[in-house]
Amino acid sequence: MDDLIRSHRRWLKDSIRKKVDWGATGQSRGLPPPPVQKPVPPDARTVALPEPDRFDPVCTAGLLRVLRSRRSIRRYADTPLSLQELAFLLWSTQGITERYGDEATFRPVPSAGARHAFETYLFCRRVETLEEGIYRYLPLSHSLLFEFRERGLADRISEACLGQRFVGKGAVTFFWSVIPYRMEWRYGPAAHRVLPMDAGHVCQNLYLSAGAIGAGVCAVAAYDQEALDALLRLDGEEEFVIYLAPVGKLAADAIGNTGPPEP
Numbered sequence: 001m002d003d004l005i006r007s008h009r010r011w012l013k014d015s016i017r018k019k020v021d022w023g024a025t026g027q028s029r030g031l032p033p034p035p036v037q038k039p040v041p042p043d044a045r046t047v048a049l050p051e052p053d054r055f056d057p058v059c060t061a062g063l064l065r066v067l068r069s070r071r072s073i074r075r076y077a078d079t080p081l082s083l084q085e086l087a088f089l090l091w092s093t094q095g096i097t098e099r100y101g102d103e104a105t106f107r108p109v110p111s112a113g114a115r116h117a118f119e120t121y122l123f124c125r126r127v128e129t130l131e132e133g134i135y136r137y138l139p140l141s142h143s144l145l146f147e148f149r150e151r152g153l154a155d156r157i158s159e160a161c162l163g164q165r166f167v168g169k170g171a172v173t174f175f176w177s178v179i180p181y182r183m184e185w186r187y188g189p190a191a192h193r194v195l196p197m198d199a200g201h202v203c204q205n206l207y208l209s210a211g212a213i214g215a216g217v218c219a220v221a222a223y224d225q226e227a228l229d230a231l232l233r234l235d236g237e238e239e240f241v242i243y244l245a246p247v248g249k250l251a252a253d254a255i256g257n258t259g260p261p262e263p
């Protein structure tokens with residue numbers, strides 16, 4: 001068997017836990033826990049989001065219907081998302097339901113050790129009342145931070161996703177970056193096995209909550225790492241993209257038109 005395949009298979013196993021020097025992790029050395037959210041620049045432009053008590057009217061489909069019909073959707077209607085709908089998608093994927101001091105948070109998705117090592121960036125293209133551009137979700141205040149706007153973002157995003165045209169075409173594209181130290185602080189080298197599991201939970205919640213508001217999603221894991229990190233202005237080492245997903249209202253012909261599997 002190819003050595004590369006063999007070494008990557010090992011990475012799937014929790015045998016790594018036996019090799020961790022548990023006295024060397026940041027937590028066991030008494031280092032402070034890393035912040036649960038990236039800092040907000042003092043001159044930041046932020047947008048407050050509708051709170052969870054306003055989500056009921058937008059969630060029109062029950063869980064059973066959503067589960068039965070869930071598919072990856074790669075074609076979207078031109079209809080924009082409302083700010084309420086976007087707020088619901090953000091809250092259901094990374095919102096905070098309970099805080100444990102400044103150290104940890106609990107959210108609608110589980111996370112190994114409640115470390116929640118992701119940040120959420122959005123390319124908002126068709127969201128009512130929002131200017132097109134790149135935003136970052138601030139779960140602590142349930143608000144959006146406007147990051148930047150540039151010409152041709154939709155095309156550049158789809159190029160960075162190896163030419164997958166539908167990626168830049170959603171009303172919103174979710175990008176999840178990982179800040180590995182948030183997980184390494186507790187689990188050292190065992191962090192890297194659980195991070196993709198955590199990412200899966202987040203994206204699955206996006207599929208389910210999008211289904212509840214009549215929108216479609218397609219998970220995307222195939223992209224040019226360096227190009228996408230550069231596009232989102234991430235350093236590529238302490239923070240980098242791990243997963244992404246465009247979302248949009250269902251086009252009339254979306255059913256049975258879900259497109260080919262990933263490249």
Ligand SMILES: Cc1cc2nc3c(=O)[nH]c(=O)nc-3n(C[C@H](O)[C@H](O)[C@H](O)COP(=O)(O)O)c2cc1C
Pocket residue numbers: 070071072073164218219220221222223258260261262263
């Ligand atoms: C981890 C993961 C990565 C994926 N990456 C891509 C991708 O890069 N491009 C794409 O078009 N679909 C991608 N998909 C969607 C799959 O192709 C899709 O889930 C699969 O064809 C099954 O279809 P369904 O989701 O409608 O059941 C990905 C799905 C997962 C779970």
